[in-house]
Amino acid sequence: MSENRVIGAGGKIPWHLPEDFKWFRQVTTGHWLVMGRKTFESIGRPLPGRETAILSRTGFAAPGVHTVPSIEALDTLVGGDSRDVFVAGGAEIYSLLLTRCSDLFLTRVKRLVPGDTYFPPFETNFSLIGTPIETEEFVVEHYQPRPRWIA
Protein backbone atom coordinates (compact mmCIF):
# COMPACT_ATOMS: atom_id res chain seq x y z
CA MET A 1 0.00 0.00 0.00
CA SER A 2 1.02 3.63 -0.49
CA GLU A 3 1.62 6.10 2.36
CA ASN A 4 -2.11 6.95 2.18
CA ARG A 5 -3.04 3.20 2.25
CA VAL A 6 -4.05 3.01 -1.44
CA ILE A 7 -3.78 -0.43 -3.10
CA GLY A 8 -5.95 0.13 -6.19
CA ALA A 9 -7.19 2.77 -8.62
CA GLY A 10 -9.75 2.17 -11.37
CA GLY A 11 -9.43 -1.60 -10.98
CA LYS A 12 -5.64 -1.65 -11.29
CA ILE A 13 -2.56 -1.42 -9.08
CA PRO A 14 -1.46 2.23 -9.45
CA TRP A 15 2.30 1.63 -9.64
CA HIS A 16 4.79 -0.54 -11.48
CA LEU A 17 7.51 -1.95 -9.25
CA PRO A 18 9.26 -4.88 -11.02
CA GLU A 19 11.36 -5.69 -7.94
CA ASP A 20 8.21 -6.03 -5.85
CA PHE A 21 6.63 -8.31 -8.50
CA LYS A 22 9.80 -10.41 -8.45
CA TRP A 23 9.59 -10.74 -4.66
CA PHE A 24 5.89 -11.68 -4.93
CA ARG A 25 6.68 -14.31 -7.56
CA GLN A 26 9.50 -15.80 -5.49
CA VAL A 27 7.50 -16.16 -2.28
CA THR A 28 4.25 -17.38 -3.86
CA THR A 29 5.53 -19.82 -6.50
CA GLY A 30 4.51 -23.40 -5.70
CA HIS A 31 1.65 -22.28 -3.45
CA TRP A 32 -1.99 -21.21 -3.55
CA LEU A 33 -3.07 -17.70 -4.46
CA VAL A 34 -6.49 -16.63 -3.21
CA MET A 35 -7.97 -13.49 -4.70
CA GLY A 36 -11.25 -11.70 -5.24
CA ARG A 37 -13.00 -11.84 -8.60
CA LYS A 38 -12.20 -8.16 -9.29
CA THR A 39 -8.47 -8.64 -8.69
CA PHE A 40 -8.43 -11.72 -10.92
CA GLU A 41 -10.21 -9.84 -13.70
CA SER A 42 -7.66 -7.03 -13.45
CA ILE A 43 -4.80 -9.56 -13.88
CA GLY A 44 -6.77 -11.43 -16.55
CA ARG A 45 -5.04 -14.81 -16.36
CA PRO A 46 -3.76 -17.30 -13.80
CA LEU A 47 -0.22 -16.51 -12.64
CA PRO A 48 2.12 -19.35 -13.68
CA GLY A 49 3.49 -21.81 -11.15
CA ARG A 50 0.69 -21.18 -8.67
CA GLU A 51 -2.75 -22.68 -8.04
CA THR A 52 -5.38 -19.93 -8.13
CA ALA A 53 -8.58 -19.80 -6.09
CA ILE A 54 -11.02 -17.00 -6.85
CA LEU A 55 -13.75 -15.92 -4.47
CA SER A 56 -16.96 -14.99 -6.29
CA ARG A 57 -20.61 -15.19 -5.31
CA THR A 58 -21.76 -14.59 -8.88
CA GLY A 59 -20.43 -17.84 -10.36
CA PHE A 60 -17.50 -16.28 -12.22
CA ALA A 61 -15.43 -18.88 -14.10
CA ALA A 62 -12.19 -18.76 -16.07
CA PRO A 63 -9.86 -21.39 -17.55
CA GLY A 64 -7.14 -22.74 -15.27
CA VAL A 65 -8.52 -21.43 -11.97
CA HIS A 66 -10.82 -22.66 -9.20
CA THR A 67 -13.78 -20.49 -8.19
CA VAL A 68 -15.37 -20.77 -4.75
CA PRO A 69 -18.52 -19.01 -3.52
CA SER A 70 -17.61 -18.76 0.18
CA ILE A 71 -14.85 -19.08 2.79
CA GLU A 72 -16.25 -22.49 3.73
CA ALA A 73 -15.85 -23.68 0.13
CA LEU A 74 -12.33 -22.19 0.09
CA ASP A 75 -11.48 -24.20 3.22
CA THR A 76 -12.71 -27.36 1.53
CA LEU A 77 -10.66 -26.60 -1.59
CA VAL A 78 -7.32 -25.87 0.11
CA GLY A 79 -7.82 -27.96 3.27
CA GLY A 80 -5.54 -30.98 3.46
CA ASP A 81 -3.19 -29.48 0.87
CA SER A 82 0.37 -29.00 2.09
CA ARG A 83 0.95 -25.83 0.09
CA ASP A 84 0.73 -22.42 1.76
CA VAL A 85 -2.20 -20.15 0.99
CA PHE A 86 -1.31 -16.58 -0.01
CA VAL A 87 -4.12 -14.05 0.21
CA ALA A 88 -3.49 -11.74 -2.74
CA GLY A 89 -6.26 -9.15 -2.41
CA GLY A 90 -8.07 -6.97 -3.16
CA ALA A 91 -9.40 -4.94 -0.27
CA GLU A 92 -12.56 -7.03 0.22
CA ILE A 93 -10.60 -10.26 0.35
CA TYR A 94 -7.88 -8.83 2.65
CA SER A 95 -10.64 -7.69 5.05
CA LEU A 96 -12.23 -11.12 4.91
CA LEU A 97 -9.11 -13.23 5.47
CA LEU A 98 -6.47 -11.14 7.31
CA THR A 99 -7.61 -12.35 10.74
CA ARG A 100 -6.69 -15.94 9.89
CA CYS A 101 -3.23 -15.13 8.44
CA SER A 102 -0.15 -16.37 10.32
CA ASP A 103 2.05 -13.88 8.44
CA LEU A 104 1.53 -10.58 6.65
CA PHE A 105 4.05 -9.34 4.07
CA LEU A 106 3.14 -5.73 3.38
CA THR A 107 4.83 -3.76 0.61
CA ARG A 108 4.82 -0.09 1.57
CA VAL A 109 5.24 2.19 -1.44
CA LYS A 110 7.12 5.30 -0.28
CA ARG A 111 4.83 7.94 -1.78
CA LEU A 112 1.28 9.26 -1.75
CA VAL A 113 -0.80 7.73 -4.54
CA PRO A 114 -4.34 8.66 -5.61
CA GLY A 115 -6.75 5.74 -5.66
CA ASP A 116 -10.09 4.26 -4.68
CA THR A 117 -9.21 0.99 -2.88
CA TYR A 118 -7.42 0.85 0.48
CA PHE A 119 -5.64 -1.74 2.64
CA PRO A 120 -7.74 -2.47 5.74
CA PRO A 121 -6.64 -1.61 9.29
CA PHE A 122 -4.40 -4.34 10.70
CA GLU A 123 -2.06 -2.52 13.11
CA THR A 124 -3.81 -3.44 16.36
CA ASN A 125 -3.67 -7.16 15.55
CA PHE A 126 -0.17 -7.54 14.06
CA SER A 127 3.40 -6.78 15.21
CA LEU A 128 6.30 -5.92 12.91
CA ILE A 129 8.96 -8.62 13.06
CA GLY A 130 11.26 -7.69 10.15
CA THR A 131 11.82 -5.92 6.84
CA PRO A 132 13.08 -8.52 4.32
CA ILE A 133 13.52 -6.01 1.46
CA GLU A 134 14.06 -2.27 1.27
CA THR A 135 14.70 -0.17 -1.84
CA GLU A 136 14.43 3.57 -2.56
CA GLU A 137 10.86 3.05 -3.76
CA PHE A 138 9.39 0.53 -1.31
CA VAL A 139 9.93 -1.56 1.80
CA VAL A 140 8.50 -5.02 2.47
CA GLU A 141 7.44 -5.39 6.09
CA HIS A 142 6.84 -8.76 7.73
CA TYR A 143 4.18 -8.89 10.44
CA GLN A 144 2.84 -11.68 12.63
CA PRO A 145 -0.30 -11.70 14.78
CA ARG A 146 0.13 -10.33 18.28
CA PRO A 147 -0.07 -13.11 20.86
CA ARG A 148 -3.40 -13.20 22.68
CA TRP A 149 -3.33 -14.29 26.33
CA ILE A 150 -6.68 -15.47 27.51
CA ALA A 151 -7.72 -17.02 30.85
Ligand SMILES: NC(=O)c1ccc[n+]([C@@H]2O[C@H](COP(=O)([O-])OP(=O)(O)OC[C@H]3O[C@@H](n4cnc5c(N)ncnc54)[C@H](OP(=O)(O)O)[C@@H]3O)[C@@H](O)[C@H]2O)c1
Ligand atom coordinates in the same frame (compact mmCIF):
# COMPACT_ATOMS: atom_id res chain seq x y z
N1 LIG B 1 -1.66 -3.20 -4.46
C1 LIG B 1 -1.89 -4.50 -4.37
O1 LIG B 1 -1.04 -5.27 -3.93
C2 LIG B 1 -3.21 -5.06 -4.82
C3 LIG B 1 -3.46 -6.43 -4.67
C4 LIG B 1 -4.70 -6.93 -5.10
C5 LIG B 1 -5.64 -6.07 -5.65
N2 LIG B 1 -5.37 -4.75 -5.78
C6 LIG B 1 -6.37 -3.82 -6.33
O2 LIG B 1 -7.56 -3.87 -5.55
C7 LIG B 1 -8.68 -3.57 -6.38
C8 LIG B 1 -9.71 -4.69 -6.28
O3 LIG B 1 -10.10 -4.84 -4.92
P1 LIG B 1 -11.64 -4.92 -4.48
O4 LIG B 1 -11.70 -4.89 -2.99
O5 LIG B 1 -12.40 -3.89 -5.26
O6 LIG B 1 -12.12 -6.34 -5.07
P2 LIG B 1 -11.61 -7.84 -4.79
O7 LIG B 1 -11.41 -8.03 -3.32
O8 LIG B 1 -10.50 -8.18 -5.70
O9 LIG B 1 -12.87 -8.68 -5.32
C9 LIG B 1 -14.15 -8.44 -4.77
C10 LIG B 1 -15.05 -9.58 -5.22
O10 LIG B 1 -14.73 -10.76 -4.49
C11 LIG B 1 -15.91 -11.53 -4.31
N3 LIG B 1 -16.16 -11.70 -2.89
C12 LIG B 1 -15.98 -10.81 -1.88
N4 LIG B 1 -16.33 -11.33 -0.70
C13 LIG B 1 -16.73 -12.60 -0.95
C14 LIG B 1 -17.21 -13.66 -0.14
N5 LIG B 1 -17.36 -13.52 1.22
N6 LIG B 1 -17.54 -14.83 -0.72
C15 LIG B 1 -17.41 -14.99 -2.05
N7 LIG B 1 -16.96 -14.02 -2.89
C16 LIG B 1 -16.63 -12.85 -2.33
C17 LIG B 1 -17.04 -10.77 -5.01
O11 LIG B 1 -17.06 -11.24 -6.36
P3 LIG B 1 -18.43 -11.31 -7.23
O12 LIG B 1 -18.82 -9.86 -7.45
O13 LIG B 1 -18.08 -12.04 -8.47
O14 LIG B 1 -19.43 -12.03 -6.36
C18 LIG B 1 -16.53 -9.35 -4.95
O15 LIG B 1 -17.11 -8.49 -5.92
C19 LIG B 1 -8.13 -3.40 -7.80
O16 LIG B 1 -7.87 -2.03 -8.03
C20 LIG B 1 -6.82 -4.17 -7.73
O17 LIG B 1 -5.89 -3.76 -8.72
C21 LIG B 1 -4.17 -4.25 -5.37
